[in-house]
Amino acid sequence: MILSVEAQKHFGAFALDAGFTSAAGVTALFGRSGSGKTTLLRVIAGLARPDVGRLTFEDTVLVDTQRKVFVPVHQRRFGYIFQDSRLFPHLSVRNNLNFGSWFTSRKRSADFDDIVHLLGIEALLDRKPHGLSGGERQRVAIGRALLASPRLLLMDEPLAALDDARKNEILPYLEKLRDEMKTPMIYVSHSVAEVTRLADRVIVLADGKIEAAGSPAEVLASPSIDQRDTGVIISGTVASSNAQHHVSHVTLRAGEVILPAAGLERGRRVNVHIAERDVLVAVQQPEGLSALNILEGYIIALEPQREGTVRVRIDAKGDILLARVTTLSVDRLGLTVGRPIFAVIKAMALIH
Amino acid sequence: MILSVEAQKHFGAFALDAGFTSAAGVTALFGRSGSGKTTLLRVIAGLARPDVGRLTFEDTVLVDTQRKVFVPVHQRRFGYIFQDSRLFPHLSVRNNLNFGSWFTSRKRSADFDDIVHLLGIEALLDRKPHGLSGGERQRVAIGRALLASPRLLLMDEPLAALDDARKNEILPYLEKLRDEMKTPMIYVSHSVAEVTRLADRVIVLADGKIEAAGSPAEVLASPSIDQRDTGVIISGTVASSNAQHHVSHVTLRAGEVILPAAGLERGRRVNVHIAERDVLVAVQQPEGLSALNILEGYIIALEPQREGTVRVRIDAKGDILLARVTTLSVDRLGLTVGRPIFAVIKAMALIH
Amino acid sequence: QDRVTVFAAASLKNALDMANNAWATQGQPPVTVSYAASSALARQIEAGAPADIFISADLDWMQYLSEKGLLQEDSRTNLLGNRLVLIAPKAHATPIQIAPGFDLAALLNDGKLAMGEPNSVPAGKYAKAALEKLRLWSVVEKHVAGAENVRAALALVSRGEAPYGIVYQTDAAADPGVAVVGTFPEDLHPPIIYPIALLKSSGASAASSYLNFLKSPQTAPFFEKEGFTILH
Amino acid sequence: MEWLHLSEDEWAAVRLSLWVSTIATLVALPFGVFVAYLLARGRFWGKSVLNGLVHLPLILPPVVTGYLLLIAFGRRGVFGAYLESLFGIVFSFRWTGAALACGVMGFPLMVRSIRLSLEAVDGKLEEAAATLGANRAWVFLTVTLPLSLPGIIAGMVLAFAKAMGEFGATITFVSNIPGETQTLSAAIYTLTQVPGGDAGATRLTLVAIVISFSALMASELMAHWAGRRQHHDPVR
Amino acid sequence: MEWLHLSEDEWAAVRLSLWVSTIATLVALPFGVFVAYLLARGRFWGKSVLNGLVHLPLILPPVVTGYLLLIAFGRRGVFGAYLESLFGIVFSFRWTGAALACGVMGFPLMVRSIRLSLEAVDGKLEEAAATLGANRAWVFLTVTLPLSLPGIIAGMVLAFAKAMGEFGATITFVSNIPGETQTLSAAIYTLTQVPGGDAGATRLTLVAIVISFSALMASELMAHWAGRRQHHDPVR
Numbered sequence A, B: 001m002i003l004s005v006e007a008q009k010h011f012g013a014f015a016l017d018a019g020f021t022s023a024a025g026v027t028a029l030f031g032r033s034g035s036g037k038t039t040l041l042r043v044i045a046g047l048a049r050p051d052v053g054r055l056t057f058e059d060t061v062l063v064d065t066q067r068k069v070f071v072p073v074h075q076r077r078f079g080y081i082f083q084d085s086r087l088f089p090h091l092s093v094r095n096n097l098n099f100g101s102w103f104t105s106r107k108r109s110a111d112f113d114d115i116v117h118l119l120g121i122e123a124l125l126d127r128k129p130h131g132l133s134g135g136e137r138q139r140v141a142i143g144r145a146l147l148a149s150p151r152l153l154l155m156d157e158p159l160a161a162l163d164d165a166r167k168n169e170i171l172p173y174l175e176k177l178r179d180e181m182k183t184p185m186i187y188v189s190h191s192v193a194e195v196t197r198l199a200d201r202v203i204v205l206a207d208g209k210i211e212a213a214g215s216p217a218e219v220l221a222s223p224s225i226d227q228r229d230t231g232v233i234i235s236g237t238v239a240s241s242n243a244q245h246h247v248s249h250v251t252l253r254a255g256e257v258i259l260p261a262a263g264l265e266r267g268r269r270v271n272v273h274i275a276e277r278d279v280l281v282a283v284q285q286p287e288g289l290s291a292l293n294i295l296e297g298y299i300i301a302l303e304p305q306r307e308g309t310v311r312v313r314i315d316a317k318g319d320i321l322l323a324r325v326t327t328l329s330v331d332r333l334g335l336t337v338g339r340p341i342f343a344v345i346k347a348m349a350l351i352h
Numbered sequence C: 001q002d003r004v005t006v007f008a009a010a011s012l013k014n015a016l017d018m019a020n021n022a023w024a025t026q027g028q029p030p031v032t033v034s035y036a037a038s039s040a041l042a043r044q045i046e047a048g049a050p051a052d053i054f055i056s057a058d059l060d061w062m063q064y065l066s067e068k069g070l071l072q073e074d075s076r077t078n079l080l081g082n083r084l085v086l087i088a089p090k091a092h093a094t095p096i097q098i099a100p101g102f103d104l105a106a107l108l109n110d111g112k113l114a115m116g117e118p119n120s121v122p123a124g125k126y127a128k129a130a131l132e133k134l135r136l137w138s139v140v141e142k143h144v145a146g147a148e149n150v151r152a153a154l155a156l157v158s159r160g161e162a163p164y165g166i167v168y169q170t171d172a173a174a175d176p177g178v179a180v181v182g183t184f185p186e187d188l189h190p191p192i193i194y195p196i197a198l199l200k201s202s203g204a205s206a207a208s209s210y211l212n213f214l215k216s217p218q219t220a221p222f223f224e225k226e227g228f229t230i231l232h
Numbered sequence D, E: 001m002e003w004l005h006l007s008e009d010e011w012a013a014v015r016l017s018l019w020v021s022t023i024a025t026l027v028a029l030p031f032g033v034f035v036a037y038l039l040a041r042g043r044f045w046g047k048s049v050l051n052g053l054v055h056l057p058l059i060l061p062p063v064v065t066g067y068l069l070l071i072a073f074g075r076r077g078v079f080g081a082y083l084e085s086l087f088g089i090v091f092s093f094r095w096t097g098a099a100l101a102c103g104v105m106g107f108p109l110m111v112r113s114i115r116l117s118l119e120a121v122d123g124k125l126e127e128a129a130a131t132l133g134a135n136r137a138w139v140f141l142t143v144t145l146p147l148s149l150p151g152i153i154a155g156m157v158l159a160f161a162k163a164m165g166e167f168g169a170t171i172t173f174v175s176n177i178p179g180e181t182q183t184l185s186a187a188i189y190t191l192t193q194v195p196g197g198d199a200g201a202t203r204l205t206l207v208a209i210v211i212s213f214s215a216l217m218a219s220e221l222m223a224h225w226a227g228r229r230q231h232h233d234p235v236r
Ligand SMILES: Nc1ncnc2c1ncn2[C@@H]1O[C@H](COP(=O)(O)OP(=O)(O)OP(=O)(O)O)[C@@H](O)[C@H]1O
Pocket: A130, A131, A132, A133, A134, A135, A136, A161, B011, B012, B014, B031, B032, B033, B034, B035, B036, B037, B038, B039, B040, B083, E233
């Protein structure tokens, strides 16, 4: 257990009252606008004092309102990527990036040039933040936090201002940070896709309270998450990797699926996110279909959703899958609980 | 033709050089971070003067650098939703919202209460912007722009800070604005899904220049857009609507598809976005599948993409469809140019 | 240390500068003069200022130091005298006989009588005394514009703000914008005296010979040129 | 408290000082805002000359400023004669002259503070206001000015305090007439000029301090109430 | 230009004024920053008393301030005696005393400007610096202070200008000794006190104006170079 938080804080009508513990890795923080995500990060960072609460990190007590302990922000060395980028207007981009290194004797864990290259901000180094575009500012802010060699990274929607291509370049780096540098992270996001890729655990805040917490698989499949991207997350093991076709075979309990990712080493555990909208249900074994992944199972529940759709809960040899279909399809195919079916998943839709 | 822009502007190494014209409706502006989207909006709003250029709106010349015409910002009455929300810190949320109405004699086209309710900011009205969360700020900024009865709406990633649920509430309102108020809009976004729903035309900026422009169908299918959400947009006519199952039948040239939307009136023209990742290819007629939409066609091209994937271009009785499949599937199914196939589309994937 | 430091009332500047030039041409050690309001200088001497000689614009401040025991009493001398005059802007100047009961109020009409502040500025005090003696004070009191110093009163008349003013003849002589319309008989007010004295704290060997130099006939022309009367 | 008993003339000086300082501050304010705006935002020929002129009363010995005022705004002065014949405004030997002198002496202080705040106003907010239909004047009134409130308050405080303490220019310009132009400061000065006036001077000085402290406290409350704290809740 | 020819004493006054104003401004600066920080951010008992004390030289007639300095920092003064015996610093009738008087008179102006800028610094940036490992002192040095530069420059300009124009407190505190304590302002004042001194006073006044204008221009350039314009490119 690396981080343990227990905090209450009031602002007028809003009250944060949240407690959770988290081990190493990435904790995703979900929740609607105004649910208290930023407030919680601020408490962890030491930018806000909880009215009542306790915070420990790696067995050090950082906050204990009862015993009047409060370790100030700068001693915590938690990197914070703010929702607004907060670059120093009087410093060049280079000095913004180096800012954190002025106050640490720690050996640089992250290399300046690498990060600058990753973020594509080489050309901006000697400029002041003044004329930077929204995305450029945010990239510099990310770099600044990473280069301060933080013990914990707090990220408040860090990629919201970025285009998909840029996102897809930065996400693998964050994965590397998680896996190689073992930097724990708390990651606020609105995008389920972004988070499933990174997160080891998910916390859902609603109105200042923790509504759900647990592994991505548990939390994202729960009905409290109502999002287009809803789905399940299933853990599997890499069985083989095919460099020519740039795919890997992953063994789940439900069977083998093909992931569009090469170079995964054999035996590695991966999380596979299967969004419910990407799953087709077939009542007979499909033939000659480009979807490479066909898993057998049976229907354990039909959960009517709004606007003429139904969530089909499928047990595929112990792994739970979700599929969202129209009531029309339910009628046409005669789907009923207990009926054996085939779940068809496009390889392209899988995210690890 | 409502808006016509022709502008050059230099900032150090960056140069904007863009020209386009647009009719009523929504123009989406795409482009990577730093490509000049904000700069272009600023030129249109009158917040930046082009070095050389001409701008007309509804047959009025707003800028003509040759003839030294420059209509100042406030006379243009173009609503602007900024990338950073820019609320007035000294005014309450209510006064922020009303700010625009102080300077117009125009009858309110948008109703205060409606918009406040839509944006879910009733509880914030008497607060100062100070303690608002990121999403709350952005919602107030949206409301402020809408309530100024703008003649044109310039929106710089207006929904980036919002959760999906909130987005899905605001988008229909923007659609209504487009359809009922006939307010033209220019909409910067990173999300193809957001844009296809709204846009009548799409402009792609790269490095300050217009790389592609045209209908969403044309532009999004072009290879210059490399995004997970890539797909095609096909126009069709509503054939019937089924209230019980909350679906509508839409006739395309390629055949009939079922849309997850009730209450569309018969004969109405709709745009259907079919993302390439949502299309399966089958070499024989699939049976007993929950996907309701199966269109016949033949392969007109196989375009290898990166990382072991292939884009299959399909001619379905004149409508062009795209499907993205793995090279493994191409091999397994023996897909070749000219081969007749079935395109399988999940109903859920359609966006009108 | 033979540099002589003199603390002198500001109105003496012109004459004293000339005298000092003469002193210097005799090959004597240089003299430094600090010109300021007598009040300020007296307080500074009280606070231990490194001065050798004090020349005050009135007797009060010299007396003040004397009571504090800061003077070499035997050196104290009344150095110079001055005369009080009635002035008017040159354009409107007609000579006036200053005698008891002359109708100053009528002359002033609705205008102001510019003079030094009657309670604090020496020239003002003398003017007030003279007017009281002439039994005019109660009549003109409300017309009095008390200036911070004589020069300011002079400026008020010279600029035409006030139709009449009472200043020292030394000041009136130098301003081309004003004309003297009458001189106050000396018996109307306490004698206008600029006393000089050596200070107890004086360390300059040349101080007493400098004081004697100022008292000598050699310097008289400089003071007379500025309109002072020689008293010793 | 017998010791603090004030004479009629002294009371008059207190009242006059308060009145003169208040009027000087209030009348100078719109000019101060205007000039500060010009200096902060304007780009025109002669801007540095204007800047220099504004600072002049600070640079010159007050007596010189007073003398210049006399030349310019005296009854025979360039502007003075004009103002009298056109508007019937007379400065010489009136409290109005004292207010003018105090206003002029405090002007550079006022302008600097306001200018500083104007320059700190975020141009992005002014842009936002313009897109909402506000023309230049409205942007100024509804956004720039309210956001400059801290500087305006600071400028008023400095000008008021300076007006309370000013006497050099005042006494030179409009003399020292009890009940009309003798401000508290001038009264204190006068007392310092006579041997033995110290007790009186001390007494009046205390009165001046009490008044000014009260004004200061009021201004701090005002600034607090204007509540421009945009900071997050302070933690450290 | 014969007319502008300056005597030896006058040159000395010019040099002294420049020196005294510069030293006064520079020495006051750290104190000014410190006090401004206390007033802007501190929460302590007696804050309004401190605030009042800082404004005192503005509120009091300069002559009174001069006397107070004489009483406190004269050779026989409370602090004066201490400072002399402990550090060998002597103020009375030295240029150091003139610098002290000028520094004290300009102090309220300096503090206000700096305080105004400190209060305008965005607390969010200070938070960001803290998350990057900067402790309170470093945050102040690397973020708060540089962002307050406009106010610091403005404060220095005001203090310098005031120092150039100040004579009331100076002449009262350290007298008017040519070459030692006679500043340009005091020289001008003296000339206004003697018959026929006007030409000389005018000449010196022009010199003072030229010097101060140069300093002013330099400060504007400095402020421009510090380039805190965070505004977007101005369009209107
Ligand atoms: N005032 C300026 N000075 C210098 N460069 C500028 C200025 N304004 C913009 N630029 C540069 O112009 C380019 C385009 O900026 P712009 O803000 O238009 O990008 P954008 O497409 O909106 O990007 P984003 O999606 O990141 O907001 C950027 O590289 C930016 O650094």
